[in-house]
Amino acid sequence: MVSVGVVGASGYVGGEILRLLLQHGGVDVTLATSRTMKGEYVFKAHPNLKGFTELKFTDDDPVTAASKVDLLFLSVPHGSSVKVTPEIVEMGTRLIDMTGDFRLKDPSLYPIWYGFEHPAPDLLPRFVYGLPETHREEIRNARFVANPGCIASSTIYSLLPFARSGMINDVTVVDAKTGSSASGNAANRASVYSERYNSIRPYRAAGHRHTAEIEQELSQHAGRKVKVALSAHAVNMVRGIQTTSSVFTDREVAEVDVWKIMRQTYRGEPFVRFIRDRDGVYRLPDPKITVGSNFVDIGFEIDRHTGRVVVISTIDNLIKGAAGNSVHSMNLMLGFPETQGLSTIPLHPA
Amino acid sequence: MVSVGVVGASGYVGGEILRLLLQHGGVDVTLATSRTMKGEYVFKAHPNLKGFTELKFTDDDPVTAASKVDLLFLSVPHGSSVKVTPEIVEMGTRLIDMTGDFRLKDPSLYPIWYGFEHPAPDLLPRFVYGLPETHREEIRNARFVANPGCIASSTIYSLLPFARSGMINDVTVVDAKTGSSASGNAANRASVYSERYNSIRPYRAAGHRHTAEIEQELSQHAGRKVKVALSAHAVNMVRGIQTTSSVFTDREVAEVDVWKIMRQTYRGEPFVRFIRDRDGVYRLPDPKITVGSNFVDIGFEIDRHTGRVVVISTIDNLIKGAAGNSVHSMNLMLGFPETQGLSTIPLHPA
Amino acid sequence: MVSVGVVGASGYVGGEILRLLLQHGGVDVTLATSRTMKGEYVFKAHPNLKGFTELKFTDDDPVTAASKVDLLFLSVPHGSSVKVTPEIVEMGTRLIDMTGDFRLKDPSLYPIWYGFEHPAPDLLPRFVYGLPETHREEIRNARFVANPGCIASSTIYSLLPFARSGMINDVTVVDAKTGSSASGNAANRASVYSERYNSIRPYRAAGHRHTAEIEQELSQHAGRKVKVALSAHAVNMVRGIQTTSSVFTDREVAEVDVWKIMRQTYRGEPFVRFIRDRDGVYRLPDPKITVGSNFVDIGFEIDRHTGRVVVISTIDNLIKGAAGNSVHSMNLMLGFPETQGLSTIPLHPA
Amino acid sequence: MVSVGVVGASGYVGGEILRLLLQHGGVDVTLATSRTMKGEYVFKAHPNLKGFTELKFTDDDPVTAASKVDLLFLSVPHGSSVKVTPEIVEMGTRLIDMTGDFRLKDPSLYPIWYGFEHPAPDLLPRFVYGLPETHREEIRNARFVANPGCIASSTIYSLLPFARSGMINDVTVVDAKTGSSASGNAANRASVYSERYNSIRPYRAAGHRHTAEIEQELSQHAGRKVKVALSAHAVNMVRGIQTTSSVFTDREVAEVDVWKIMRQTYRGEPFVRFIRDRDGVYRLPDPKITVGSNFVDIGFEIDRHTGRVVVISTIDNLIKGAAGNSVHSMNLMLGFPETQGLSTIPLHPA
Known part of the structure; x- marks a missing residue:
C-alpha cells in the first residue's frame, strides 16, 4: 500500500487529514509529526481517533519525513513551508502543501498579502493550485500541490x-x-x-x-x-x-x-x-x-x-476547505477513485 | 404617574417593553394584552419578570386598550396595526407602533415591500419615524411614532x-x-x-x-x-x-x-x-x-x-432594535430624561 | 440484497436509521413511510441525505409496510407500536421496534411508567431487549427486537x-x-x-x-x-x-x-x-x-x-442510543459482520 | 461617598464586581488593580464597561490597595489571599475575600481540600462566611467576609x-x-x-x-x-x-x-x-x-x-455565585438597603 505522512499532525487540519486517511482504505498512514507531542499517541491530540489507530507522533523534520513516505501532507504555519519545500521538491516526494506559501503564482503578491518576500519564486510554477474542480488534470499529473485556503x-x-x-x-x-x-x-x-x-x-x-x-x-x-x-x-x-x-x-x-x-x-x-x-x-x-x-x-x-x-x-472548512480537498487531490495524484474516503453522509441534526 | 400599556405583550418585543418599563421608574404599566394568554400572569410568558410584577394579561382590543392609558405600545404583526390605528389616532392617545405599517412615507412602497395596498395612506404623514438620533425633535412633539425595524x-x-x-x-x-x-x-x-x-x-x-x-x-x-x-x-x-x-x-x-x-x-x-x-x-x-x-x-x-x-x-435587536428604542421615544414624548431606564451595563461574558 | 423499510421515517430516529442504512452496503432501503410527507423526497425531511438517495416517502401503514420488506424498523410514538405489532408478529416479518412498547417484560409496569394497560402482554416475551452487549445471542436468533431507550x-x-x-x-x-x-x-x-x-x-x-x-x-x-x-x-x-x-x-x-x-x-x-x-x-x-x-x-x-x-x-443518542444500536441488532439478525456500517470515526472538533 | 476598590479586577469576578458597583449609586470605585494590565482602561479587560467608566488599572499590591479605600474586594487565586490578609486585617480595612482561603473554620480541612497547610489559622474565626441568607447579622457587623464558592x-x-x-x-x-x-x-x-x-x-x-x-x-x-x-x-x-x-x-x-x-x-x-x-x-x-x-x-x-x-x-455564577453576593454583603456591612444595585431584571430570551 502507498505510505503517506502528515507533518504538523497535531493541529486541527492535520487531525482531519488523519481521520480521512484512516478511513480511506487505500493508503497506509505511517507517519505523523508534531514538535510538541513527540511520543504521544495521536489520539491524545485527536480524541475522536481513539480506537482507530495506535500511531504515535514523531518529531521528524519535514525533509526527513518526506524521505520516509510516498506522499506527504504539510500542515504547518504559513511561511514555514517555503523553508523546507525546496529540499523536498528536489527529493521529488509527492507533496500536498496546506499553507499559502505556493498558492500564488505572482511572487510580487506575497509581500502585499502575506508580508514576506517569497524566497523561492522559481518554485511557484511547479505547484498546482489544488482545486480539483478547476485543475483536475494538472493535479492528476502533479507532484506538488498547493491546497487552497478555506x-x-x-x-x-x-x-x-x-x-x-x-x-x-x-x-x-x-x-x-x-x-x-x-x-x-x-x-x-x-x-x-x-x-x-x-x-x-x-x-x-x-x-x-x-x-x-x-x-x-x-x-x-x-x-x-x-x-x-x-x-x-x-x-x-x-x-x-x-x-x-x-x-x-x-x-x-x-x-x-x-x-x-x-x-x-x-x-x-x-x-x-x-x-x-x-x-x-x-x-x-x-x-x-x-x-x-x-x-x-x-x-x-x-x-x-x-x-x-x-x-x-x-x-466544512476542515473537509472541503482543507483536509477533504487535499485527500481528493491525493486520490487524483495516486490514481484512486476520486471519491474514495470522501463520501460520508453528514449528520443531521447536529 | 403616566399610565402606559402594551398591546401584544406576550411576544418577545412586548415582553422586552414590559421589562424596560418595569425598571423605568417614571411610568406605571397598567395594561398588557394577549389574545392567547388572557388572565395569565405576564411572568408566565416572560419568566424573567417573575418577582417584579403581578400584572395579568387582558384581551382588550387595541382601541379599548388605547382608551385606558396615556401612551400605548402596539406590538402586533405587520399589517395588523393599520386596521386599528385610524381609530386610535382619532382618539388621540399617544401611540408607538412597533410594526412596519407606518414607517414608509410613500404609500406606493407598501405593495412592493409588504405585499399589501396601504389602506390609510393619509395617516402616513402623521407618524414620525422613531429613530431618536435622526428625528429627535419631531418625536418630542409627536403623538404617533413608527418604531424602526431592527x-x-x-x-x-x-x-x-x-x-x-x-x-x-x-x-x-x-x-x-x-x-x-x-x-x-x-x-x-x-x-x-x-x-x-x-x-x-x-x-x-x-x-x-x-x-x-x-x-x-x-x-x-x-x-x-x-x-x-x-x-x-x-x-x-x-x-x-x-x-x-x-x-x-x-x-x-x-x-x-x-x-x-x-x-x-x-x-x-x-x-x-x-x-x-x-x-x-x-x-x-x-x-x-x-x-x-x-x-x-x-x-x-x-x-x-x-x-x-x-x-x-x-x-441588541430587542432593545436598541425595538423595545429600548421605543422607550427612548417614549422618554422624548413624555419629557423624561432621554436615558431614563435605558442605562443598564451589558453583561460580560455571557 | 435484503430489503428493509422504515416506518415513521420523517422523524430524527427514522432519518438516522436511513442515513446508516444508505451507507451500510448490505441492505436495500426500499421503503420509508411518513403520514405527513407522503410523496416527498426523504431528503426534504433529512437534508443531509441530499445526493445520497432519490427515495420518496410513502404513507403505507405499518402492516402493509411489513408485508413489503424483509426487515422493518418501526419508529413511531410510544403506545402506537403495540396497536400494529400483533399483526406484524403473526406475519413474521423481522421487526425492530424503536418504541418502549415491548421493552418491559412485566406487563404490570406499563400502567406505572407508561400510563397505559398493555393490550398484548402475551407478546412481551417474544421480543428481545435489543442491547447487543447483553443479549447478543438472543438477538441473533430473534425475529422481534425492542430497541432500548437512549x-x-x-x-x-x-x-x-x-x-x-x-x-x-x-x-x-x-x-x-x-x-x-x-x-x-x-x-x-x-x-x-x-x-x-x-x-x-x-x-x-x-x-x-x-x-x-x-x-x-x-x-x-x-x-x-x-x-x-x-x-x-x-x-x-x-x-x-x-x-x-x-x-x-x-x-x-x-x-x-x-x-x-x-x-x-x-x-x-x-x-x-x-x-x-x-x-x-x-x-x-x-x-x-x-x-x-x-x-x-x-x-x-x-x-x-x-x-x-x-x-x-x-x-450519541441518535446512534448508539437509537439508530446505530438498531442497525447493530439488524446486523446480528441478518448475519452481517457486527460492525458493518457502524465504524465511522466521529468528527473533532465539531 | 464610600470608596471601594477591587484587587484582581481584570478577571471575570473582578469585572462583575466593577459592573455592579458602577451601577450601585452609593459607592465610589476608586481603585482596580491588575498585575498584567497596569495603566490600561478597565474597559480594555471588560468591554461591556465601555462608556461607563474611565478608570484605569493600577498595580497596587493588595495591602497598599487596602490602605487607599474604605472597603476592598479581594479577587485573587485561591491561596494568594492568605498571604496578604494578615496585614490587611491588622490595618482594619473592611475586606470581602472572594477566595476560599477563609471559608473553612476548621484549619485541618485545608490540606485535605485545598492542598495547603493554612498559614494563619488564628484568622479563620475572624472571617464571616458571607452568605447573607444564613449569616445576615454577622455580616452586618463584620469587617472581614469570606465570600462563598459558586x-x-x-x-x-x-x-x-x-x-x-x-x-x-x-x-x-x-x-x-x-x-x-x-x-x-x-x-x-x-x-x-x-x-x-x-x-x-x-x-x-x-x-x-x-x-x-x-x-x-x-x-x-x-x-x-x-x-x-x-x-x-x-x-x-x-x-x-x-x-x-x-x-x-x-x-x-x-x-x-x-x-x-x-x-x-x-x-x-x-x-x-x-x-x-x-x-x-x-x-x-x-x-x-x-x-x-x-x-x-x-x-x-x-x-x-x-x-x-x-x-x-x-x-448566575458570577452574580449570586460571586460578585452579586459580595455586593449584597457590602450593602449589609455599610448599611445600604440590601437590594441596592442588585435588582436588575434578567433578560429573556438571551
Missing part, C-alpha cells in the same frame, strides 16, 4: 460560474462567516470559550489573505482582472464556512441563466450540490447540512432591486 | 454619516446577521432548536422589507436616491444584530475623514459607542458586548484594495 | 459491571444530560430555539420512563432488585447523552477493582471505549468526542469521601 | 431547608452543571472554544473543593455531620450554575412538607424565588431565566420510587 475555496465555487461566463463585474462583495476551527487550536485570549461564545467577531473586515488567491483563480477564468471585496467574520460555531457573494451583473439575468452557468460549470462534479428550494427550512446552503461532508453546497437568489445575484455557498 | 436601524446607524456627508455611492452592500429572537416566539419547523442550532440560515438573501425604510431615511439625508443591497442571515445566537456594510466611495477616504463624519453625526448621542481598537479581542463591534444594552456600537475599516469603507454596527 | 442504554452500560459483580447497592443516583434531538422534531413552545438555547431544563427530575427498563435489565444481572434514582436534564446541544451515576458500594473499592469488572464485562466489545486519562482535556467521557459514532464511552472516578464510584458514560 | 452557594440554598428541618439524610448526591465563566479567563487548551463548545466536561467527578464549605454550613444547621457527594460538569454555556440534589429522606415526605420548610427558611428573602409550575416551559429552575440577576431560583420534585426529594437550584 474561505478562498468557498468563494471560488460561488463565483466560478460567473467568472467563466463573463457575467461577473469588476468588484464582487463577499461576506464570509466561519467557525472557530478555522483558526486552529492555539490557546489565547481570543480563543477562550467565554469570549468566543455568542460572538460575531469581524476578525478581518478587509485585507484577508485569501483575497489574493480568489482573484488569481477567478481572473484566470474570466480572462480579465476580477476584484473581490472580502470581509470575514467568526461566528458562534466550530465548523463550517458560509460565503454570501453579491455579484453585480451588467445586464439583467434570469434564474434560468444562472442555473445554466451553474450546471455547465459543475456538471458531473461529485462534491457539488445545488441547494435551492421554494419552501422548507433549508432553502439555501447552510453549514448545518454541509458540515461533516466533502460537499460544497451552492445556491443563489436574484435581486432585481440592485441588479445583483446573491450567491451563497457553504463548506 | 435591521433597518442597525444599517441606518452605519450608513448615516456617509449619507449625510455625501460620501455614499449608489449601491451599498449590507450583510446582516441576526439572532433568533428577531423572528419571534412562534413554534414552527424553522424555529425548532435542533434545526436552528449551529445554523447560518440565509433567510432573506434579497428583498428584505427593511430595505425600504433604510433607503427612505438615507436618501433623505443624502439628498438623493440611495440604494441598499441587503442580505439577511439568522445565526446561532438568540440576541443581537450585526450589519457589515460595504460603502463604495467615489474618492479615496482616509481614517481621519471617516472619524470626522462619525463624530459629526453622533456627537453627544448617549447611545452610540465607537468600537475600534488596534489590538485586543474586541477591535470592532460584536453583539457579544452590546447585547443587553441600548447601545449601537459602530466601527469601520478602510479597504483600499476595492475602494470601500467597511462599516460594522451591532445592536 | 438514556436507558447509557445508564445500563455504566452500571452493568457493578450489577454483574454484585457491587451495586440498593439505590443508584443517575443524572442524565441530553441533547435536543432526543425529544424529536415536533414544533412547540418548549422546542423553540430562543427558549431552548442556553438552557438547562430539568425536564424529568423524577419518574422518567427509562427507569423501568434500566432496573429490569440491571436486576437481572445483579440477581436482585436494583433501584435507580434518575433525573433527566435537557442541555444546550443537539446530540449526545451523558449519564453520571453515583454507585454506592458496601465495601471500599480500589481503581484496580473497577478496571477489572469493566474489562470483564466489555472484553472484545467493538463499540465500548474506556475514557480515563490523568491529564489532557478529555479525561472522562464527553459527548463532544462520542457524537457521530456508535461508541459508548465509559469512565469512572472513585470518591472515598462518600463511598461511591462515579461512573460516567456518553453516547 | 457551586457551594447554589447547593447550600437547595439543601438548607432540609438541613434545618432535620430531614436530610447522611449523604446527599449533588450534580452540578456550570458555565465556562466559572473557570475564569485563562487561555489554555481546555478553555479553547473549539474544545469547549458542545461539550459536557466532567471536570470534577469527585473531590470538588466546595464540598468542604457545603458540609460545614449544612452540618451547622442540621446539628450533625452532613455529607455531600458532589460531581461537577462544565456545560455548553458561559453563565449559570444548576445543581440537582437528591435528598434521601428517612420518612416519606409530601409536597406540603417541602413547601413548608422552603417557606420557613426563605420567608422575606429578597433574592430567593421558588420556581415550580405544573405546565409551561419553565417548570423548574433553569439558568436561562436566572442569569443576569442576583436570584437563586429553587424548585423540587418528590420521587416516591426511591424515597428522595430532587431539589434543583440555579444561580
Whole structure:
C-alpha cells in the first residue's frame, strides 16, 4: 500500500487529514509529526481517533519525513513551508502543501498579502493550485500541490460560474462567516470559550489573505482582472464556512441563466450540490447540512432591486476547505477513485 | 404617574417593553394584552419578570386598550396595526407602533415591500419615524411614532454619516446577521432548536422589507436616491444584530475623514459607542458586548484594495432594535430624561 | 440484497436509521413511510441525505409496510407500536421496534411508567431487549427486537459491571444530560430555539420512563432488585447523552477493582471505549468526542469521601442510543459482520 | 461617598464586581488593580464597561490597595489571599475575600481540600462566611467576609431547608452543571472554544473543593455531620450554575412538607424565588431565566420510587455565585438597603 505522512499532525487540519486517511482504505498512514507531542499517541491530540489507530507522533523534520513516505501532507504555519519545500521538491516526494506559501503564482503578491518576500519564486510554477474542480488534470499529473485556503475555496465555487461566463463585474462583495476551527487550536485570549461564545467577531473586515488567491483563480477564468471585496467574520460555531457573494451583473439575468452557468460549470462534479428550494427550512446552503461532508453546497437568489445575484455557498472548512480537498487531490495524484474516503453522509441534526 | 400599556405583550418585543418599563421608574404599566394568554400572569410568558410584577394579561382590543392609558405600545404583526390605528389616532392617545405599517412615507412602497395596498395612506404623514438620533425633535412633539425595524436601524446607524456627508455611492452592500429572537416566539419547523442550532440560515438573501425604510431615511439625508443591497442571515445566537456594510466611495477616504463624519453625526448621542481598537479581542463591534444594552456600537475599516469603507454596527435587536428604542421615544414624548431606564451595563461574558 | 423499510421515517430516529442504512452496503432501503410527507423526497425531511438517495416517502401503514420488506424498523410514538405489532408478529416479518412498547417484560409496569394497560402482554416475551452487549445471542436468533431507550442504554452500560459483580447497592443516583434531538422534531413552545438555547431544563427530575427498563435489565444481572434514582436534564446541544451515576458500594473499592469488572464485562466489545486519562482535556467521557459514532464511552472516578464510584458514560443518542444500536441488532439478525456500517470515526472538533 | 476598590479586577469576578458597583449609586470605585494590565482602561479587560467608566488599572499590591479605600474586594487565586490578609486585617480595612482561603473554620480541612497547610489559622474565626441568607447579622457587623464558592452557594440554598428541618439524610448526591465563566479567563487548551463548545466536561467527578464549605454550613444547621457527594460538569454555556440534589429522606415526605420548610427558611428573602409550575416551559429552575440577576431560583420534585426529594437550584455564577453576593454583603456591612444595585431584571430570551 502507498505510505503517506502528515507533518504538523497535531493541529486541527492535520487531525482531519488523519481521520480521512484512516478511513480511506487505500493508503497506509505511517507517519505523523508534531514538535510538541513527540511520543504521544495521536489520539491524545485527536480524541475522536481513539480506537482507530495506535500511531504515535514523531518529531521528524519535514525533509526527513518526506524521505520516509510516498506522499506527504504539510500542515504547518504559513511561511514555514517555503523553508523546507525546496529540499523536498528536489527529493521529488509527492507533496500536498496546506499553507499559502505556493498558492500564488505572482511572487510580487506575497509581500502585499502575506508580508514576506517569497524566497523561492522559481518554485511557484511547479505547484498546482489544488482545486480539483478547476485543475483536475494538472493535479492528476502533479507532484506538488498547493491546497487552497478555506474561505478562498468557498468563494471560488460561488463565483466560478460567473467568472467563466463573463457575467461577473469588476468588484464582487463577499461576506464570509466561519467557525472557530478555522483558526486552529492555539490557546489565547481570543480563543477562550467565554469570549468566543455568542460572538460575531469581524476578525478581518478587509485585507484577508485569501483575497489574493480568489482573484488569481477567478481572473484566470474570466480572462480579465476580477476584484473581490472580502470581509470575514467568526461566528458562534466550530465548523463550517458560509460565503454570501453579491455579484453585480451588467445586464439583467434570469434564474434560468444562472442555473445554466451553474450546471455547465459543475456538471458531473461529485462534491457539488445545488441547494435551492421554494419552501422548507433549508432553502439555501447552510453549514448545518454541509458540515461533516466533502460537499460544497451552492445556491443563489436574484435581486432585481440592485441588479445583483446573491450567491451563497457553504463548506466544512476542515473537509472541503482543507483536509477533504487535499485527500481528493491525493486520490487524483495516486490514481484512486476520486471519491474514495470522501463520501460520508453528514449528520443531521447536529 | 403616566399610565402606559402594551398591546401584544406576550411576544418577545412586548415582553422586552414590559421589562424596560418595569425598571423605568417614571411610568406605571397598567395594561398588557394577549389574545392567547388572557388572565395569565405576564411572568408566565416572560419568566424573567417573575418577582417584579403581578400584572395579568387582558384581551382588550387595541382601541379599548388605547382608551385606558396615556401612551400605548402596539406590538402586533405587520399589517395588523393599520386596521386599528385610524381609530386610535382619532382618539388621540399617544401611540408607538412597533410594526412596519407606518414607517414608509410613500404609500406606493407598501405593495412592493409588504405585499399589501396601504389602506390609510393619509395617516402616513402623521407618524414620525422613531429613530431618536435622526428625528429627535419631531418625536418630542409627536403623538404617533413608527418604531424602526431592527435591521433597518442597525444599517441606518452605519450608513448615516456617509449619507449625510455625501460620501455614499449608489449601491451599498449590507450583510446582516441576526439572532433568533428577531423572528419571534412562534413554534414552527424553522424555529425548532435542533434545526436552528449551529445554523447560518440565509433567510432573506434579497428583498428584505427593511430595505425600504433604510433607503427612505438615507436618501433623505443624502439628498438623493440611495440604494441598499441587503442580505439577511439568522445565526446561532438568540440576541443581537450585526450589519457589515460595504460603502463604495467615489474618492479615496482616509481614517481621519471617516472619524470626522462619525463624530459629526453622533456627537453627544448617549447611545452610540465607537468600537475600534488596534489590538485586543474586541477591535470592532460584536453583539457579544452590546447585547443587553441600548447601545449601537459602530466601527469601520478602510479597504483600499476595492475602494470601500467597511462599516460594522451591532445592536441588541430587542432593545436598541425595538423595545429600548421605543422607550427612548417614549422618554422624548413624555419629557423624561432621554436615558431614563435605558442605562443598564451589558453583561460580560455571557 | 435484503430489503428493509422504515416506518415513521420523517422523524430524527427514522432519518438516522436511513442515513446508516444508505451507507451500510448490505441492505436495500426500499421503503420509508411518513403520514405527513407522503410523496416527498426523504431528503426534504433529512437534508443531509441530499445526493445520497432519490427515495420518496410513502404513507403505507405499518402492516402493509411489513408485508413489503424483509426487515422493518418501526419508529413511531410510544403506545402506537403495540396497536400494529400483533399483526406484524403473526406475519413474521423481522421487526425492530424503536418504541418502549415491548421493552418491559412485566406487563404490570406499563400502567406505572407508561400510563397505559398493555393490550398484548402475551407478546412481551417474544421480543428481545435489543442491547447487543447483553443479549447478543438472543438477538441473533430473534425475529422481534425492542430497541432500548437512549438514556436507558447509557445508564445500563455504566452500571452493568457493578450489577454483574454484585457491587451495586440498593439505590443508584443517575443524572442524565441530553441533547435536543432526543425529544424529536415536533414544533412547540418548549422546542423553540430562543427558549431552548442556553438552557438547562430539568425536564424529568423524577419518574422518567427509562427507569423501568434500566432496573429490569440491571436486576437481572445483579440477581436482585436494583433501584435507580434518575433525573433527566435537557442541555444546550443537539446530540449526545451523558449519564453520571453515583454507585454506592458496601465495601471500599480500589481503581484496580473497577478496571477489572469493566474489562470483564466489555472484553472484545467493538463499540465500548474506556475514557480515563490523568491529564489532557478529555479525561472522562464527553459527548463532544462520542457524537457521530456508535461508541459508548465509559469512565469512572472513585470518591472515598462518600463511598461511591462515579461512573460516567456518553453516547450519541441518535446512534448508539437509537439508530446505530438498531442497525447493530439488524446486523446480528441478518448475519452481517457486527460492525458493518457502524465504524465511522466521529468528527473533532465539531 | 464610600470608596471601594477591587484587587484582581481584570478577571471575570473582578469585572462583575466593577459592573455592579458602577451601577450601585452609593459607592465610589476608586481603585482596580491588575498585575498584567497596569495603566490600561478597565474597559480594555471588560468591554461591556465601555462608556461607563474611565478608570484605569493600577498595580497596587493588595495591602497598599487596602490602605487607599474604605472597603476592598479581594479577587485573587485561591491561596494568594492568605498571604496578604494578615496585614490587611491588622490595618482594619473592611475586606470581602472572594477566595476560599477563609471559608473553612476548621484549619485541618485545608490540606485535605485545598492542598495547603493554612498559614494563619488564628484568622479563620475572624472571617464571616458571607452568605447573607444564613449569616445576615454577622455580616452586618463584620469587617472581614469570606465570600462563598459558586457551586457551594447554589447547593447550600437547595439543601438548607432540609438541613434545618432535620430531614436530610447522611449523604446527599449533588450534580452540578456550570458555565465556562466559572473557570475564569485563562487561555489554555481546555478553555479553547473549539474544545469547549458542545461539550459536557466532567471536570470534577469527585473531590470538588466546595464540598468542604457545603458540609460545614449544612452540618451547622442540621446539628450533625452532613455529607455531600458532589460531581461537577462544565456545560455548553458561559453563565449559570444548576445543581440537582437528591435528598434521601428517612420518612416519606409530601409536597406540603417541602413547601413548608422552603417557606420557613426563605420567608422575606429578597433574592430567593421558588420556581415550580405544573405546565409551561419553565417548570423548574433553569439558568436561562436566572442569569443576569442576583436570584437563586429553587424548585423540587418528590420521587416516591426511591424515597428522595430532587431539589434543583440555579444561580448566575458570577452574580449570586460571586460578585452579586459580595455586593449584597457590602450593602449589609455599610448599611445600604440590601437590594441596592442588585435588582436588575434578567433578560429573556438571551
